[in-house]
Amino acid sequence: MENSVVCLTGPRQISLEPCPTEPLGAGQVRVRTRYSGISAGTELTLYRGSNPRLTKDWDDARRIFVPREATLPYPLAGFGYEEVGEIVEVAPDVTRHQVGEIVWGIWGHRADAVVAAEAVAALPAGLDPLAGVFARPGAIALTAILAADLHLGEWVGVFGQGVIGLIATRLAVLSGTRVVAVDRIPARLDLALGQGARFAVNAAVEPAAEMIRAVTGGAGADVCLELSGAYPALHQAIRATVPAGRVVAGGFYQGEAGGLALGEEFHHNRIQLVAAQVSAAAPGVAGRWNSVRIAHTFMELVGDGQVDPLPLVSHVVAAASVAEALELLDRGDSDTLQVVLDFS
Known part of the structure; x- marks a missing residue:
């Protein structure tokens, strides 16, 4: 050519x-x-x-x-x-x-x-x-995972099972967490289960926050990652998270927020809302991680066979x-x- x-x-x-x-x-x-x-x-x-x-x-x-x-x-x-x-x-x-x-x-x-x-x-x-x-989509997903500060055995909700969300689901599973995948497309939820998610929630027909709370014994997810870039999904991620828990907003949100009611669970449960953006690692890990290391680490995981994109x-x-x-x-x-x- x-x-x-x-x-x-x-x-x-x-x-x-x-x-x-x-x-x-x-x-x-x-x-x-x-x-x-x-x-x-x-x-x-x-x-x-x-x-x-x-x-x-x-x-x-x-x-x-x-x-x-x-x-x-x-x-x-x-x-x-x-x-x-x-x-x-x-x-x-x-x-x-x-x-x-x-x-x-x-x-x-x-x-x-x-x-x-x-x-x-x-x-x-x-x-x-x-x-x-x-390499770059993987780096975006890994940046969100690092910002989430995940711990072994925790429950994690991953909202949005597009390319970034599916990779993040796999990385969260590799981190030793129990993942609940949320999307509105059944085929993507099937892929999420194939990546190791414990449960899949079809947000088109099921109340996502209530479903996550149900599978976690009523407590809610320790951490939720919102990767669809949709404000209503961000609201559901906040609703699904334990009091004083963390929500990582890694989607590229457009325009002014609609469907996001910050006076509800966000305010009453004191939710920590963290932005993740691929140009830099989260402050807590920035001394060890930068964008170059993040991208190379993801590709090493692919090369090792731990992630198959x-x-x-x-x-x-x-x-x-x-x-x-x-x-x-x-x-x-x-x-x-x-x-x-x-x-x-």
Whole structure:
């Protein structure tokens, strides 16, 4: 495939466009993309036009959003953060990688990328290259797990069994906890049971908080992780948690909150609400963990066979059909989980 890049020119206006090939500089490698996973969270917010960065500027120094005076920052070219590919060229001063190596990293939805050598990592030996697209989703899930501060034998509710939620369910099980998986799609709940969840709650037909309290003898979950990004689910996670327990909000919530009643269980049960975001580890572990270690640790778990993300791949779509791929995610069909672009 000639060099090309995915371009988003406006809400729901997306295509694969030709682009020039970048020259290779010192300390860099050239990667030919094999697969690039599409995020059903951040990327859908860009695709739909709801991401706050489209209407506001992020002041990194002050860590605050500020009003944007200019128009929306379209077009966006090469967004994406779930890539795996083959190194086809290395700069003379690069010794840590070699031509032919399969690596994972973040370089966006493009056929050919020039990146810093230290920004990519070798895929563990023997893995299907498709597994490489899960490095970032896995890091998001592991970041939430670290923020949850789980302990052996605890009850954990995991709300939202999309890609991130299913990985988090598996990681919580590996942590020695008893997981109750919550979702509105039966097929995803079946996958959660396959990842080791003790119980599955269909929130479309069952009261999630009451069900979690029932299976925990009335006490509630010690910790709940909310990974769907839906405010009503966050409210149910709060309701399902023991007094003075912790709720980790790891979803990418959009707009103003609807369905979240903070004057109820949150206030009366003194719930600790913690945000988890992949750019940094939770304060309690930040001295030992950073975003690089988190991503590498997840991929080591995949390489060791403790986590198998491949069953979460629901669609592999030719990169030229990226518009159809985003439409799949946008519709939210029950059989859609991880959608992957094939650049080969």
